[in-house]
Amino acid sequence: MNRTIYFIEGDGIGAEVWAAGRPVLDAAVAKAYKGERSLEWVELLAGEKAFKETGEYLPQVTLETLAKAELAMKGPLTTPVGKGFRSLNVTMRQTLDLYACIRPIRYYEGVESPVKRPQDVDMIVFRENTEDVYAGIEYAAGTDEARRLIAFLRDELGANVDAEAGVGIKPMTAKGSKRLVRKALQHAVDNGKPSVTLSHKGNIMKFTEGAFRAWGYEVAAEEFADSVMTEDAATAGGSKPVIIKDRISDAMFQNVLMYPRDYSVIATTNLNGDYISDALAAQVGGLGLAPGVNMSDDLAFFEPTHGTAPTIAGQDKANPGSLILSGAMLLEHAGLPEAAALIHKAVDKVIAGKRVTVDLASQIQGAEVVGCKAFGELLGENL
The missing domain is CATH 3.40.718.10 (Isopropylmalate Dehydrogenase)
Structure with missing residues (x-):
């Protein structure tokens, strides 16, 4: 009764939240089903880790494997602002036709809002x-592509567009x-x-x-x-x-x-x-407790909603809650709701106990700050 889950560790704080979060998911399944069910994790490469090992940010083998998969999880992936390679997240969503981004938002007792x-x-x-502006059809101001498109809009369609504008298309x-x-x-x-x-x-x-x-x-x-x-x-x-x-x-x-x-x-x-x-x-407390999933008709690709947070990467400060709660969504989707319920109860207990990561501690009076690793361990202990 194993379920195979492909995973991408992610950039920035990705390695930390994975190390803290994955044991909680495994422990929840083991406890809920007394060892009769388990998760089989298979790593795929994307992002900076993939580039270091293969010279590509998104290897073709990763896309080919995900195209045949049913369940996957990923950490956050880096996308430079205004320069560099196109968003890996957007590329995967479009290539794999992950047309629905689903994010449940609920309140956890004890977090000050x-x-x-x-x-x-x-x-x-x-x-x-x-679709929409995230389809990635845009041209920088002053480029030949932008000027040609603006000329077409002005000359053929009568649109009033500044000749030096940057242009984006919203399909x-x-x-x-x-x-x-x-x-x-x-x-x-x-x-x-x-x-x-x-x-x-x-x-x-x-x-x-x-x-x-x-x-x-x-x-x-x-x-x-x-x-x-x-x-x-x-x-x-x-x-x-x-x-x-x-x-x-x-x-x-x-x-x-x-x-x-x-x-x-x-x-x-x-x-x-x-x-x-x-x-x-x-x-309800910020992105640290915000799970999500991107879905096609065949693949459910779960991921935390926060970014790579490079300013705190490697400092044991990140909140693994978003990844763990995304994992709880995965368990529900995979037909393991009892394990998901244990995780939700554990999150409630740990927050009530006021031993939380720094992002949550800033919103809870009298809270004790713990690191990413310790927060994951507390959730595991309270399953």
Whole structure:
């Protein structure tokens, strides 16, 4: 009863959070199933470790292996800002068609939050992962490519674009939008969630973000008519279990702060999803406790939502919680929910005990700071 999981250690703090987190996942499975089930970890190379060993940041064998896999995990990977190679994360998402980035956000008792009612935050963000500005179609200001594109926009389409502008293209399709909303709606129906909110900026970007909204409602009407209704239908007395609604993305930030109980499942575009999921994580303790998964129809690729944190790499300061909770998501997905439940209870116990990593200690009065390794050990002891 082994489950094979491919893993990429990651850059920066990746090695530390893996060393602290993986034993917790193994111990949870062993305890929950009394040794009858186990995880078989197989390492793949990507990022700086891959470059040192192979001369490539993303070896082809890694992509080929993941293309045939069902379960994988990774640590954070480095992407230089404004220069250097393209994002490895984006490349893997597009190459492997990991079209849904799914991030559950909930509050852990004892963490001090900047908001009044963090315990009301219990949401899951479904973020489209392959289109929008993250598709990577952009040209630097002053380059021949940018000038040629600007000339076409001005001369052929009549657009008013400065000749020296940098230019990015924001592609969005019915296929990409609908499959993301479909997954969010299916999650709500399967898990008894009360609503799915489409978050978009369709009032301004009418043919991309506005189309995302329209396509989302189409999926609900065409494929979920028996279980999903609009807000207007609910107001008129409808009794279907799931309500689909939409909010302008800037208003959405205000609403999740002021009325968090009104939101359960959020389906949104790529850039908006990046913003809102990090903002929600800040309401409940930060990215150190924020898990995530990128999914295709075949592969579930789990990863922490934080970055490589190079300024603290190698100092035993990192919080392995995001990776461990991503692992708990993996266990649930892999049909090992009892092990996942043990991890969630352990996180609650350790935070209540106020022995936490520095990022959490800064939010908990009277907390004792422990290192990355020690925090992982505490979670293991409290399974």
